[in-house]
Amino acid sequence: MLYKRLVFELKTLARVLTFDLPFLFRAFERLTMAARFLISRYASKTLTQFLLPCLQHRSHFLTTTTLPRYSRGFSSEPPAFASDSRVPATVITGFLGSGKTTLLNHILTAQHGKRIAVIENEFGEVDIDGSLVASHSSASEEDIVMVNNVCLCCTVRGDLVKMLLDLVKKKKDKFDHIVIETTGLAKPAPVIETFCSDELVSRYVKLDGVVTLVDSKHAMKHLNEVKPRFVVNEAVEQVAYADRIILNKTDLVTEGDLEKLTDKIKHINSMAQIKRAKFGVVDMDFVLGVGGYDLDRIDTEVNVDDSHCGNHQHDMHGRHHKEHHHDHVHDSAVSSVSIVSEGTLDLDEVDDWLERLVEEKGEDLYRMKGVLSVNGSDQRYVLQGVQSMLDGCPGKTWEPNEKRTNKLVFIGRNLDESALRKGFRGCLV
Ligand SMILES: Nc1nc2c(ncn2[C@@H]2O[C@H](COP(=O)(O)OP(=O)(O)OP(=O)(O)O)[C@@H](O)[C@H]2O)c(=O)[nH]1
Numbered sequence: 001m002l003y004k005r006l007v008f009e010l011k012t013l014a015r016v017l018t019f020d021l022p023f024l025f026r027a028f029e030r031l032t033m034a035a036r037f038l039i040s041r042y043a044s045k046t047l048t049q050f051l052l053p054c055l056q057h058r059s060h061f062l063t064t065t066t067l068p069r070y071s072r073g074f075s076s077e078p079p080a081f082a083s084d085s086r087v088p089a090t091v092i093t094g095f096l097g098s099g100k101t102t103l104l105n106h107i108l109t110a111q112h113g114k115r116i117a118v119i120e121n122e123f124g125e126v127d128i129d130g131s132l133v134a135s136h137s138s139a140s141e142e143d144i145v146m147v148n149n150v151c152l153c154c155t156v157r158g159d160l161v162k163m164l165l166d167l168v169k170k171k172k173d174k175f176d177h178i179v180i181e182t183t184g185l186a187k188p189a190p191v192i193e194t195f196c197s198d199e200l201v202s203r204y205v206k207l208d209g210v211v212t213l214v215d216s217k218h219a220m221k222h223l224n225e226v227k228p229r230f231v232v233n234e235a236v237e238q239v240a241y242a243d244r245i246i247l248n249k250t251d252l253v254t255e256g257d258l259e260k261l262t263d264k265i266k267h268i269n270s271m272a273q274i275k276r277a278k279f280g281v282v283d284m285d286f287v288l289g290v291g292g293y294d295l296d297r298i299d300t301e302v303n304v305d306d307s308h309c310g311n312h313q314h315d316m317h318g319r320h321h322k323e324h325h326h327d328h329v330h331d332s333a334v335s336s337v338s339i340v341s342e343g344t345l346d347l348d349e350v351d352d353w354l355e356r357l358v359e360e361k362g363e364d365l366y367r368m369k370g371v372l373s374v375n376g377s378d379q380r381y382v383l384q385g386v387q388s389m390l391d392g393c394p395g396k397t398w399e400p401n402e403k404r405t406n407k408l409v410f411i412g413r414n415l416d417e418s419a420l421r422k423g424f425r426g427c428l429v
Pocket of ligand 1: 094095096097098099100101102103183184213248249250251252277278279280
C-alpha cells in the first residue's frame, strides 16, 4: 500500500514538473507581457502617439521631407543617428558546448584595441569558464570583470541590471565594450529586453548585437528537437534572436552537413549574417561593433537572402513582377518571412498595421527590421523591433534614380506569411 502511494505521489510530481509547471510559467510570462504591454501603451509613447502630431499636420508632413521618429515600448528613446556615447554590449549565446567560452577567449586575446568587461553567466560553485578566460587572456586582469552565478535567463532580470549598472558606474573608464556570455540553456529574449526596456540600463548601455555559436556537429539534432507543449526550444530561440551566427566546429563535419545546417538556420533567421569557424576564430568586426540595434545600420543589415530557397516554390501570382514571395514548406514553428517589394507606402496605414500586428502577435514576433519607401518623402523610413517594442525613424535619402524597394524581415513563431503580405499590401498607396 505504501509502495503504491509512493508511486502515485511520484507520478503526480512528474506530471506537475512536465506539464503544469511549464504551463504556470507560461501563464506568468503572459501576465508579465500583458502588464508590460499596458505600461507601454498607456505610460510611454506609443507608435500612434508619435505619429499623431505628424498625421494631424498631414499637409505639412506631405510637403516636407521630415518624417516622424517613433519608439514604442523602449524605455527611453534610443539615439537614432546622433552620436551615441553609451557602452556597447555583445551577448554571446549558443547551445551547451557550442564554443562560447572559446570565442570569448578569442575576443580577449585578439588585437582589436578594445578593453573588454566580461559578464559570465555560469551556474554552480566553480568558476571554470572564468579561470579559462583569465588564463588565456592577454588583457590585463584589471580589464576583465567577472560576474558569476547569476541566472540571466530568468524572467526577473534584476541581477543583470544591477551588474550592468555597477559596471558602468564604478568601472566605466576601465573598458570600452561589455561581453556577456550566457549559459547554453539561456533564452535570449529576457536578456535583450533588459537593454531595451530598463530605463537606467538603456541610458548607459546599448545592445550591440547577439552572437550565437552553433555547434556544427550537434546543432541539427537540437534544432529539430520537439519539445513538450509550452516549452521553448532554446537552440531555436538562440538562432532566431541572433544578429551574427558562427557555425563553429566545422572541422567535425562535412561540406554537405554544413550546407544543410545553413539552410535550416536561414529558414529560422534570414536576417543574421553567418560565418563558419574552427575554435571560434572569426574576424573581430564580425562580433564586435555589429550595431544590430542601430537604426542607421538597418539599411545595410536588411539584406534579404534568397539563396537558401533552393527547392522552395516561389508563388509569383498577383504582384509577381514586383513582390518577391517566399512560400516555404518547412514545418518549424519559428521562421523568417521576408517581404521585398517596390511601391510607396502610406505611413498612416503602416502605423495601423504594425500597431495591430504587435498587439496581436507581439509575444511571437521575435525580431523585425525594415526599410520603407514612404509616400511624400525623399527619405527611407527605417524600422526595427523586438517583440512588442518598435523603433523607427527617417533614414538615408533615396537617390534620384534609385529603385525605391521596401524590405521587411520578420522573425517569429507561427508567423502567418500570407497575412503579413496582405497587411503590407494594404499599406501600399
Ligand atoms: N573540434 C573542435 N572543438 C571545439 C571547437 N570549438 C570549441 N571546441 C571545444 O569544444 C568544447 C566546448 O567548448 P566551450 O568553448 O567550452 O563551449 P561553451 O559553449 O562555452 O560550453 P558551455 O559553457 O558548457 O555551454 C571545448 O573542449 C572546446 O575546446 C571547434 O571548432 N572544433
